[in-house]
Amino acid sequence: MRVPLSWLRDFAPFEGDPAVLAATLDDLGLVVEGVEAVGEGLADVVVARVDKVTGIEGADRIRRVVVDSGNGPVEVVCGASNFDVGDLVALAPVGAVLPGGFEISRRKMKGVVSNGMLCSGRELRLSDDHEGILRLNDVEGAGVGCALTTALGIEPDVVFDVAVEANRPDAWCIAGVARDLAARLGLPFAIPETAALGHLGGPNPGGTAVPGAPIETVASVRVDDPELCPRFTARVLTGVVVSDSPPWLARRLTLAGMRPINNVVDASNYVMLELGQPTHPYDLDRLAGHGLVIRRAGPGELVTTLDGVARTLARPGPGLGDTGQDCLICDAEGEPVAIGGVMGGTSSEIDTSTSRVLLEAAYFVPMAVARTSKRLNLRTEASARFERGCDPAGIDRSAERFCQLLTRTGGASLQVATGVIDIVGDVPGAVEMNVRPSRINALLGTEFTAGGIAELLTPLGIEATPSSEDADSTLRVTVPTYRPDIRPFPMGEADIAEEVARTYGFARLPRRMPAWPQPGRLTDRQRDRRLLKDVLCGLGATEAWTTAFVSESDQVDAGFDPPYVEVANPLVEAERFLRSSMAPGLMRAVLYNTERRQGDVRLFEVGTVFQLPEGPAVDPEGGPLANTSECLSAVFAWDGDDAWTAVAAWRTIAEALGLAEWAMWDHTRVGRTSRVLHDYRSASLVSIVTEPGGDAGASVHPTFVGVLGELDPYLVGRFGLLNPDGRPRRVGWLDLDIGVLLDRRRVPRRPEESRPISRFPSSDIDLAFSVKDSIPAGAVERTLRTSGGDLLESVELFDVYRGPSVGEGGRSLAFRLRFCALDRTLTDDEIGGLRSSCIRAVEQAHQAVLR
């Protein structure tokens, strides 16, 4: 909201440095987003009379103009053509500096010397008008040679651009800003009952309306739906001459950021800017039946609003609780002429033929206006104010203000009809409550007395009376209706605390560092997550952050069938799904780097993936309706990376976390229950699972932790990751559900107790078996581990051999077993026994043959 300082001064005597005032507004929560000095640089501009206009040879766009500003003829060259001999214009002579720092110098155009410039409204920053130069013929007091500022009654001014919070409808007007500012500065604040605007001039400076006919004889109003429109008032003005507003009024509107239209519409806008109450003027003679009916729109009813758009009303909207209630203003025959609180219609618009004006000043229910405005996607100055809550008690003052303004600008024969149509239903009244100073102090950490609090509240118009002389006596507080943000007791105490703090000044409130006995800490999962990321970094992987919004083809490529979690209002239509896997995002990140000749990367991401639950949807109030899981996904795309890189990464992670037991299973065996990438086509992809518990009989199921392997080359190709020979690059892939992985109950860690280390020498046995390809090496290793028993210290695969001596469909796996006892050196016999039992176990379990 643009707030001219001169307008603020109508309400309180603000003085001093505008920068200080701006800082004070900031400190009140009326944040100043910009301060603009206007009307400066006009000091040198004078009123001049055009005495002669002649063409210039060889130029059809510019003319030679001789003007007189009281010091004899001055010759200038001018490109505008909207003036003639005898007109009064604004002359910036040589040496003048215009707003924005533009200095006028002597120039030569087409051989003609120009000794100044005739200015347009925009060049003087007085208006947006740049069609032609400013003409001052109609300006009272504009005489040849007088300063432009004097002629127009313009003082240099300052405009604050103030951001008003959504809960402060009262501050969304000049008077409201002035009230807060005056309260802080301790200045007297008053809304003038009759205009103190006499100094600004006008045809009817006193603003005294000539009383006209009784209003009942000229217009009628009926409210059929007081629930949507609890108060509706109407006033009628007759004999109105629609014309341009006088310069002082137009200038105020312009400074406040509104374009002047005509004196009737301008008066309505002026009142809204000044007092915060939107009003709406109708051409009474264009209202069928010379009256209004306020009713609820019927389902599907059509209305054409002022912006020329036909709108369908009373259709339930998508928002929660929007049942599609719209308030319609209709003429006396029931034809819609406006959407209540939102926008007027074209049929009763004010134009130059208007002579009788019916002014609406009403209170519409905020929630209903908000819903209508949202559903129709139609936000107006009026709807924005009504939905925040206008002052139902401020209606009369605003309507009177309108009449007063129009009386002064609407022609000499204007009359205001006697009386007011006022249909009042259930409007919000003033909130009254008891406020405990102890509560205010408990919230603010202060030691205000009841009297101190009252002193801070009173200037805001909030009546506060201590019930006794005691410092902590309860205050009787009456909140004016223009402050709908202040609730009744008990919540209202917090609202009052804010007002006390605001007027006192947040910066003056005490500060202290609180202390409590509970220690701060990270959870196990948070610490482990940091560890995981650290391990990945150690493996040369860099953390990426990829988008959660993906396309359908991304989802399909990642191995997920529809349906997916879908965004109702996506930013990009194609990317309307929430990712079920981070693979597409990471692939794209690799591609991004590849295209910049830095494709040798390993990337990982920790983030949320989304899937629809398989069962029926649960109650929306019961909790989120989609399955989300936190995953760690990594792509290994260094030159030479492949599935083995992912295996190494997983083994490092398992070691870092200290997992008790885990295994890699052929991926296909996990079936549909596996969460991720279960049908990723892949050269090699396995699932990582915990091992079922050891106790025979106890049915402990393996827990699925994630998958690893190599990304499907077909998919890699689709993302454009190709080697120079055109074949897809090999990319290792690791995807872990860290919600599961880091859950110590589901994925056990090694026990905390230490194991003693033997002081006796250990013995190694190397065993090589011929094993079919269908038997995983991991299974053989597990058998060895089991049969080696407590004396087995470690077992490690150290050689894999495929060749003629092993035969087709098999390979030789060579393991090194290290045995050791805590209390003795193992004898050769003992070693021999262990060796035989290990061999026997493997041969029996895996149809293997010792080589």
Add this chain to the structure above:
Amino acid sequence: MSDALDIDALVDEARSYIEAAQSTEEIRQMTANVSGKKSPIAEAHRALGGLDPEERKELGRRLHGARTTIEELIERRRAEITFEELTREMAGARIDLTEFIPGAIVAPPARGHLHLVSQTRDALEDVFVGMGFEVAEGPEIETDWFNFGALNIPPAHPARGMWDTFYLNLGSPESTLLRTHTSPVQIHLMEDAVVNGGLPIHAVMPGRCYRRDTPDARHLPVFHQIEGLVVDRGITFADLAGTIEVFTTAYFGPDIHSRLRPAYFPFTEPSAEFEVTCTICHGEGCRTCSMTGWIELGGCGMVDPAVFDAVGIDTDEWTGFAFGFGIDRCAQMRHQIADMRALIENDIRFLRQF
């Protein structure tokens, strides 16, 4: 020389060759025969020169069409064969990933880097843990109740305009959404505390949030916030201001301070915006801070009684404060990142700087 039939026959012949190809090598050879320099179609093109202009134009157009068709057929077949070959290779290359020989993998050539946002989040968490806060997290998909309703933002509340929300097609319209802030975690924490006797609460809540903002230098539709909540006996606005100040100096440095000014958030009352000394000019005033010496960082306030009411906490016994700000914004301020979009480009040159 040629009439319409000849060209169609040309295409048909090429088609039969193309479909007969069984390997990428065969495709390569066959391509030369059906569309290379000595192919029938190339010869027909050369023969065009001898025709009169009208005829040449018409025939040239049709020959061009035929060539396009043939090239498309080749590309389609090439894709099919590549896929078949890959599938065959994959079946053959199915390897036993438990055949892992420790030590066979070479060490990575360089250490990777944590994303700047993660580093910032960790650093912020560490500061708050040091100040006695726990770290809590919550879901990114929320219902209207957790994201808005319980936070004193009922449907059609004008304040909803402060958050441009992504809604999900789940349940009734606009009932489920991507959280627009981390504040719903407050509700989860307080509801849990009421049920499980977990009061007091001293927690910070970092996490990813979503707003329907078109990405630009200062906004991303997906971003990170950290939220703080203290619910305890005797907690006042002074504690809030003190906590913000201690955090500010601890995180940004001893000469960076904080100040509060009134603001509006539906879930706090009184509410404040907090600003910190401009880290560029250290309060002298510069372009970054619009000559004010201060940079706006986040919002805070005393937990609104309506929020306590929604979760069932007795406001006579407990008071509390909450605050929240952008993690990405902290990173941007501290590292002077001109354009936020650098954070989601994943350019390795950017990521390796931190």
